Amino acid sequence: MPREMAGRGVSPEEMKAVVVSYDMITAYGRGAGACWDGTMSGRTAVSHFDRFNTQAFQSSSAAIIRGLDYLREDSLVMQMMKQLFNGSAASIPGRSALILATTKGEIDLLERSLLTGQGEASGCNLNNLLQKVSRLAGIKGDGMVISAACASASAAVARAAAMIRSGKHDSVLVVACDSVTEFVYSGFSSLMALDKFAARPFDKNRRGLSLGEAAAYALLMSESRAGKEKRKTLGEIAGWGLSDDANHMTGPSRTGDGLALAITKAMKLAGTDEKDIGFISAHGTGTIYNDAMEIKSFNSVFREKKPVYSIKGGIGHTMGAAGLVEMIMALRALKEKTVPPTVNLEDIDDDATGWVSRRERSIGPDKKALLTNAGFSGINAALVLAP
Amino acid sequence: MISITGIGWINQQEYGCVMMGIQESYAVDALPKKKIFSHAFKNFGRLDSVSKMTCSAIALALKDAGIDCPPESKRDIGTIGSGSSGSLQSDLDYFRDYLDSGRTLSRGNLFIYTLPSSPAGEAAIHFGLQGPVFYIAGPGNSVATALRTASEIILNNEASVMLAGMTGPDSAVYFVLKKTSDAAGDVLCSYDYAMKVMETNSGLDDMVREFLNSMKGSVV
Numbered sequence: 201m202p203r204e205m206a207g208r209g210v211s212p213e214e215m216k217a218v219v220v221s222y223d224m225i226t227a228y229g230r231g232a233g234a235c236w237d238g239t240m241s242g243r244t245a246v247s248h249f250d251r252f253n254t255q256a257f258q259s260s261s262a263a264i265i266r267g268l269d270y271l272r273e274d275s276l277v278m279q280m281m282k283q284l285f286n287g288s289a290a291s292i293p294g295r296s297a298l299i300l301a302t303t304k305g306e307i308d309l310l311e312r313s314l315l316t317g318q319g320e321a322s323g324c325n326l327n328n329l330l331q332k333v334s335r336l337a338g339i340k341g342d343g344m345v346i347s348a349a350c351a352s353a354s355a356a357v358a359r360a361a362a363m364i365r366s367g368k369h370d371s372v373l374v375v376a377c378d379s380v381t382e383f384v385y386s387g388f389s390s391l392m393a394l395d396k397f398a399a400r401p402f403d404k405n406r407r408g409l410s411l412g413e414a415a416a417y418a419l420l421m422s423e424s425r426a427g428k429e430k431r432k433t434l435g436e437i438a439g440w441g442l443s444d445d446a447n448h449m450t451g452p453s454r455t456g457d458g459l460a461l462a463i464t465k466a467m468k469l470a471g472t473d474e475k476d477i478g479f480i481s482a483h484g485t486g487t488i489y490n491d492a493m494e495i496k497s498f499n500s501v502f503r504e505k506k507p508v509y510s511i512k513g514g515i516g517h518t519m520g521a522a523g524l525v526e527m528i529m530a531l532r533a534l535k536e537k538t539v540p541p542t543v544n545l546e547d548i549d550d551d552a553t554g555w556v557s558r559r560e561r562s563i564g565p566d567k568k569a570l571l572t573n574a575g576f577s578g579i580n581a582a583l584v585l586a587p
Numbered sequence: 588m589i590s591i592t593g594i595g596w597i598n599q600q601e602y603g604c605v606m607m608g609i610q611e612s613y614a615v616d617a618l619p620k621k622k623i624f625s626h627a628f629k630n631f632g633r634l635d636s637v638s639k640m641t642c643s644a645i646a647l648a649l650k651d652a653g654i655d656c657p658p659e660s661k662r663d664i665g666t667i668g669s670g671s672s673g674s675l676q677s678d679l680d681y682f683r684d685y686l687d688s689g690r691t692l693s694r695g696n697l698f699i700y701t702l703p704s705s706p707a708g709e710a711a712i713h714f715g716l717q718g719p720v721f722y723i724a725g726p727g728n729s730v731a732t733a734l735r736t737a738s739e740i741i742l743n744n745e746a747s748v749m750l751a752g753m754t755g756p757d758s759a760v761y762f763v764l765k766k767t768s769d770a771a772g773d774v775l776c777s778y779d780y781a782m783k784v785m786e787t788n789s790g791l792d793d794m795v796r797e798f799l800n801s802m803k804g805s806v807v
Contacts, residue, residue, distance in 0.1 A: 577708020
């Protein structure tokens with residue numbers, strides 16, 4: 201079990217949840233640097249792919265990671281995980297708590313079982329994946345899976361930060377993953393949610409999202425433990441808020457009140473005023489309704505427009521992994537004091553004018569970042585990140 | 588302190604509210620929706636079986652806790668779902684249906700239930716619950732993990748009331764958790780007592796029986 205801190209006096213410094221290491225693999229390549237450079241270049245990683253037959257679907261494009269073998273012994277996410285933890289597990293304390301965020305995990309194992317008769321469909325049980333990830337990362341104790349649709353990773357980060365803030369744990373590893381499979385692709389296509397080419401978040405002519413795949417991890421520690429172990433602090437999870445629209449299973453609330461509630465909760469918990477927020481990493485899927493809903497939420501919370509961007513035009517919508525990849529990019533943006541451009545943005549939607557940009561923008565010192573995610577069932581998540 | 592203020596449960600033959608002492612039988616495939624839900628559940632028939640069981644148990648838990656959820660009103664209540672097999676049955680239903688179509692057509696209405704968080708999401712929509720919604724899994728007793736997390740969310744002031752529970756293949760149980768004063772009269776049992784019951788009872792039916800017995804003996 202992770203080191204329990206409950207029962208002894210815990211100082212405010214110990215309760216601060218900081219990020220001490222992270223890594224990722226996306227369609228831009230291995231590492232946060234590849235994702236940052238790809239996003240800053242304005243080049244999209246969404247392209248035509250032939251992992252499975254897409255003839256019957258709305259699109260034949262996605263942001264996939266090259267070199268992964270489909271329907272092989274290892275699932276797609278485990279192939280990503282093996283690359284991700286190759287050589288880095290040693291720096292992760294074995295007695296950390298583990299939270300795994302995903303929507304469909306190893307669903308390709310179920311596909312393989314039904315298509316070829318190989319393996320058991322139940323092999324895709326999320327607990328199995330949790331155990332495999334635990335072994336790869338060298339975690340000795342139990343962990344848990346959090347699944348909150350496309351807000352899974354930000355919900356997991358919120359719980360990890362809460363576990364540290366409460367003083368119950370001083371080291372929590374958050375891992376997030378999802379892959380592009382026929383199962384998921386056919387589902388989004390049936391919902392008419394895909395852009396035929398590449399997603400154009402906040403664009404006047406946006407038509408839908410592009411699916412992407414990714415795996416990422418972030419190691420969170422109490423500031424006290426990070427200091428004792430002389431770990432470099434990469435940022436702080438200063439606040440978080442989760443909410444539900446209580447409105448519709450697949451469409452967001454037209455008013456944006458659910459996401460606004462999550463943002464308000466996160467800012468309150470962080471003790472942050474709107475003037476402290478330097479930029480917003482939006483969910484920005486590229487669907488008509490999501491992007492419109494987000495801008496409405498931002499308008500209802502902020503009196504002044506903030507720089508907003510989405511990275512989904514570049515790496516696609518990585519579903520359960522999105523929140524963690526976006527958190528890592530937002531921490532990088534805080535460090536660089538630069539707000540990335542929104543990839544594929546050409547003709548800015550009228551409602552988004554003044555919020556989003558095709559170009560990178562600079563931010564002032566001592567600013568915080570707001571990150572938002574939303575998912576099916578009207579689930580919303582917001583994180584406030586400090587440098 | 589965190590207390591349990593209501594428990595709703597359902598299996599293939601019976602359903603009930605622990606605090607109110609309600610325990611009723613029903614015929615297979617004849618779920619008495621009018622008795623369980625305080626207002627009509629729109630399109631209940633299109634829900635997958637896990638969502639039907641989850642929403643029924645949540646309706647009973649809210650009733651047990653005396654929480655009225657009229658339509659068109661929203662409240663700060665969160666929901667954490669859990670289960671032993673997640674969305675496996677819905678995954679199979681969706682993908683088999685897609686394969687039967689010759690891998691050309693899939694049904695969005697089946698796809699939405701392939702997310703483990705969808706049953707709790709359906710409940711949030713029907714009852715107007717705007718608090719955190721997610722699904723939790725892990726080794727061991729996942730309902731205990733769900734309750735522990737719900738308790739942390741309340742203590743952290745992230746939501747004022749939380750629902751936490753588990754849906755198995757044939758049954759579901761949901762708990763209502765809230766912060767109460769020591770003198771509160773509407774408490775079924777303490778959070779600590781509930782956790783103790785969960786640690787010693789693995790099956791949902793056993794767990795419910797233990798809570799019902801506790802109520803009769805007033806040991807809580």
